Amino acid sequence: xxxxxxxxxxxxxxxxxxxxxxxxxxxxxxxxxxxxxxxxxxxxxxxxxxxxxxxxxxxxxxxxxxxxxxxxxxxxxxxxxxxxxxxxxxxxxxxxxxxxxxxxxxxxxxxxxxxxxx
Amino acid sequence: xxxxxxxxxxxxxxxxxxxxxxxxxxxxxxxxxxxxxxxxxxxxxxxxxxxxxxxxxxxxxxxxxxxxxxxxxxxxxxxxxxxxxxxxxxxxxxxxxxxxxxxxxxxxxxxxxxxxxxxxxxxxxxxxxxx
Numbered sequence: 001x002x003x004x005x006x007x008x009x010x011x012x013x014x015x016x017x018x019x020x021x022x023x024x025x026x027x028x029x030x031x032x033x034x035x036x037x038x039x040x041x042x043x044x045x046x047x048x049x050x051x052x053x054x055x056x057x058x059x060x061x062x063x064x065x066x067x068x069x070x071x072x073x074x075x076x077x078x079x080x081x082x083x084x085x086x087x088x089x090x091x092x093x094x095x096x097x098x099x100x101x102x103x104x105x106x107x108x109x110x111x112x113x114x115x116x117x118x
Numbered sequence: 119x120x121x122x123x124x125x126x127x128x129x130x131x132x133x134x135x136x137x138x139x140x141x142x143x144x145x146x147x148x149x150x151x152x153x154x155x156x157x158x159x160x161x162x163x164x165x166x167x168x169x170x171x172x173x174x175x176x177x178x179x180x181x182x183x184x185x186x187x188x189x190x191x192x193x194x195x196x197x198x199x200x201x202x203x204x205x206x207x208x209x210x211x212x213x214x215x216x217x218x219x220x221x222x223x224x225x226x227x228x229x230x231x232x233x234x235x236x237x238x239x240x241x242x243x244x245x246x247x248x249x
Binding site: 016019020022023026027030033034036037039041042045046049053065068072075076078079082115 | 147150151153154157161167168169170171172174194195198199201202205229232233235236239240243244245247248
C-alpha cells in the first residue's frame with residue numbers, strides 16, 4: 001500500500017475526488033441541457049443558456065476546467081507510469097503536471113476574462 | 119483499482135508482468151486517452167458564449183460535430199462510471215458486489231439514451247422521448 005502523506009498517495013486522492021466531481025458535473029450538464037426536452041424546448045434552452053453565461057458561472061467554468069486539467073494531466077502521468085516512464089522521477093512528474101496545468105488554467109482565465117469583468 | 123494500483127511498490131515491479139492486467143484496466147486508460155481528444159474538441163468548439171438552440175442545431179448538422187458529441191458521450195460515461203464502480207467496489211467486502219456491474223452498466227445505458235435523446239431533440243427540433 002501507499003504510505004500516507006507521500007506525493008503518490010495525495011495524487012491518488014486528488015485523482016479520485018476530481019474524477020467524482022467531473023462525473024457529478026456531467027449529470028448536472030445533462031440536466032441543464034434537458035431544457036431542450038421540454039415542450040417549446042428551444043425557448044427553455046435559450047433561457048438556461050443566458051443564465052449560465054453570467055460572470056459567476058464563467059468563474060465556475062474556470063474552476064471546472066482546472067479540475068478537468070488536473071485529472072487529465074495526472075491521468076497522462078499514470079499511463080506513462082504504466083509503461084515504466086517517469087517513475088523514479090515521480091517528484092518531477094507531479095511538479096510538471098501541476099506546472100503545465102497552471103499554465104493551461106492561466107490561458108483559460110485570459111480567454112474568459114472579458115466574460116467575467118464585462 | 120481503477121485509478122492507480124497501490125500494490126506496485128517499486129520501480130522494478132512496474133516493469134515485470136507479475137501484476138495481472140484486466141480489460142477494465144486497459145479500457146480505463148484507453149477511454150481516458152480518447153477523452154483527451156473528445157473533451158478537448160468539445161471545449162474547443164463550444165466556445166461557451168452566445169449559444170442558443172439554433173446555434174447548437176446548426177453545429178450538429180455537421181457529421182464531425184455529431185461524431186464528436188456521440189464519441190464524447192460514450193467514452194466519458196464509460197470512463198466516469200467505470201472509475202465510480204472501482205471506488206464503490208473497494209468499499210465493499212471481498213467477494214461482494216456482483217450486482218454492482220449490472221447496476222453501473224444499467225445506469226450507463228440509461229444515461230447514453232438520455233444524452234442521445236438530447237441530441238435527437240436538436241436534430242429534429244423535438245425529442246424522441248419527451249419529458
